[in-house]
Amino acid sequence: MKLNEITQKLNLHQFTNQEIGSDDEASLAYCSDMLSCVMTGAGHHSIWVTLQAHQNIVAVAALLELTAIIITENALPDEATIHKANQEGIKLMGTSEKNFEVCGKLWEIGLRSS
Amino acid sequence: MTDIKNHPITDAVAENITKVEELAYELLINQVMTRDIATISPADTMEFVANLFREKRISGAPVLNDGELVGILSIEDLIRCLRAVDLFSAVNKYMSTQLITVKEFDPVIEALKTFVHNRVGRLPVLDEHNKLVGIITKGDITRGLLKKLTNEFQQEEIRVYRASHLFEDIISTRTSLVLRYNIKPRDFIHGGTASSYIKRALMRLGASPQIARRCGIAIYEAEMNLIIHSRNGGIIRVEIEPHQITMETIDDGPGIQDVDLAMKPGFSTATEQVREMGFGAGMGLANITRCVDQLKIDSSLERGTRLKMKIFLKEQESFGDSRGNRLEGTP
Numbered sequence: 001m002k003l004n005e006i007t008q009k010l011n012l013h014q015f016t017n018q019e020i021g022s023d024d025e026a027s028l029a030y031c032s033d034m035l036s037c038v039m040t041g042a043g044h045h046s047i048w049v050t051l052q053a054h055q056n057i058v059a060v061a062a063l064l065e066l067t068a069i070i071i072t073e074n075a076l077p078d079e080a081t082i083h084k085a086n087q088e089g090i091k092l093m094g095t096s097e098k099n100f101e102v103c104g105k106l107w108e109i110g111l112r113s114s
Numbered sequence: 115m116t117d118i119k120n121h122p123i124t125d126a127v128a129e130n131i132t133k134v135e136e137l138a139y140e141l142l143i144n145q146v147m148t149r150d151i152a153t154i155s156p157a158d159t160m161e162f163v164a165n166l167f168r169e170k171r172i173s174g175a176p177v178l179n180d181g182e183l184v185g186i187l188s189i190e191d192l193i194r195c196l197r198a199v200d201l202f203s204a205v206n207k208y209m210s211t212q213l214i215t216v217k218e219f220d221p222v223i224e225a226l227k228t229f230v231h232n233r234v235g236r237l238p239v240l241d242e243h244n245k246l247v248g249i250i251t252k253g254d255i256t257r258g259l260l261k262k263l264t265n266e267f268q269q270e271e272i273r274v275y276r277a278s279h280l281f282e283d284i285i286s287t288r289t290s291l292v293l294r295y296n297i298k299p300r301d302f303i304h305g306g307t308a309s310s311y312i313k314r315a316l317m318r319l320g321a322s323p324q325i326a327r328r329c330g331i332a333i334y335e336a337e338m339n340l341i342i343h344s345r346n347g348g349i350i351r352v353e354i355e356p357h358q359i360t361m362e363t364i365d366d367g368p369g370i371q372d373v374d375l376a377m378k379p380g381f382s383t384a385t386e387q388v389r390e391m392g393f394g395a396g397m398g399l400a401n402i403t404r405c406v407d408q409l410k411i412d413s414s415l416e417r418g419t420r421l422k423m424k425i426f427l428k429e430q431e432s433f434g435d436s437r438g439n440r441l442e443g444t445p
Contacts, residue, residue: 035391
């Protein structure tokens with residue numbers, strides 16, 4: 001599914017300032033707030049749902065080549081985190097909803113576990 | 115410079131625009147301007163100018179009086195003159211004396227801005243003593259930028275080519291490349307930086323994405339262990355050989371009390387504070403085991419911990435041509 005569509009359907013906002021192009025897609029997602037679990041579980045180009053918002057999530061996402069991180073419950077990444085995400089080409093999205101709700105919606109629109 | 119509203123910009127285009135803009139600040143006007151220019155004097159006749167423009171195939175020329183720039187004459191001025199059938203008049207009757215100039219040591223972006231704000235086709239370029247040293251047109255800028263872009267692209271190609279052929283080009287009994295990184299304790303901000311450098315180096319050397327990813331994950335966990343647990347930080351040492359990658363982390367304490375227990379998924383000694391950041395899931399060593407072919411942990415409470423991870427490369431994954439880079443008859 002196109003990231004654009006996911007962004008619209010889940011009403012996400014982007015912290016980073018990257019253009020979401022037509023080739024930005026994801027069909028898999030992973031949810032955890034433990035970084036090592038993400039390292040194990042999140043596949044290539046998937047979406048990661050977490051309420052962590054510190055700089056290290058970008059390092060993890062970059063190493064795993066994830067498409068985007070959805071930061072939940074209004075957690076705010078700081079400037080340095082956003083800057084690093086822009087550098088690495090990782091899209092940081094935000095929502096007020098909880099991990100569980102975001103995952104439910106992602107499942108509903110057709111994404112599956114990575 | 116770019117109309118963003120009307121043309122949706124893809125990431126690829128955006129990258130190029132940034133690159134070109136960067137170059138426009140980097141390139142100096144005197145690197146792209148035309149130096150060898152035809153000049154005219156105020157007393158020359160317009161007929162002379164018409165012949166000059168036709169012969170040299172140019173559409174404008176600066177007007178110099180005793181070496182001083184006093185005006186500029188463009189093809190539009192010549193057309194005005196032709197319409198008035200006034201070819202025997204002097205240049206100073208038709209030249210434009212409202213001069214817009216640029217300085218030779220200014221970046222190209224200054225000339226671009228000037229072109230955007232003024233309807234002129236060429237700009238005289240002056241040195242620090244206000245002497246004319248050249249002419250710059252939009253065409254000069256386009257050519258200069260294109261040349262520079264091509265050069266940079268070729269240099270990156272050469273860099274990747276050189277890196278990926280490192281192991282083929284160098285012949286020795288045993289060739290290896292060693293990368294070292296110093297890791298500071300509790301430096302969460304830079305957590306993962308060394309790992310991403312290592313991953314990038316492997317990609318440049320021509321490793322398959324799978325191998326680079328496995329190395330990246332394993333070394334990330336080890337790097338975070340140094341940041342989270344080590345007393346004084348530590349060292350990451352990666353040795354890349356054609357047929358294997360050896361990754362080591364070395365610290366001087368506090369050491370792992372029970373290595374078997376530490377290996378168990380879910381076991382962690384991380385502090386509450388570190389756990390809140392999402393570390394300390396107790397999956398680090400388990401993740402490493404999954405990613406590497408061999409893991410050796412040597413730890414004691416006196417000396418600290420030494421982690422040695424190895425990934426063996428299959429024939430088709432190995433760096434360089436694994437037969438060509440070793441001396442005959444050696445192991």
